Amino acid sequence: MKLELRFFASLREGLGLSSESITAPADVKTIADLRAYLAQRGNPWAEVLASSRVIRCALNQEMVSDSTSLVEGAEVAFFPPVTGG
Secondary structure, eight states, X not given: OEEEEXXXXXXXXXXXXXXXXXXXXXXXXXXXXXXXXXXXXXXXHHHHTOTTSOOEEEETTEEEOTXXXXXXXXXXXXXXXXXXX
């Protein structure tokens, strides 16, 4: 499944990139699956996307939960719970 990833604020800084296009394996079906898949890349991914960290997510610019199903070609944005100001 092809996905466009976006990373904001401290996540962007921790990963050293703001966006990435990926093709996720077939077993990555939800936001939680995607986060776990990305964390398996090792550090800094494992640290920045650790399941113990509170991270908000949007799918095609709509706030979603970790159990939300992914769709082909979606934009998935990750960001800390408080941004801007």
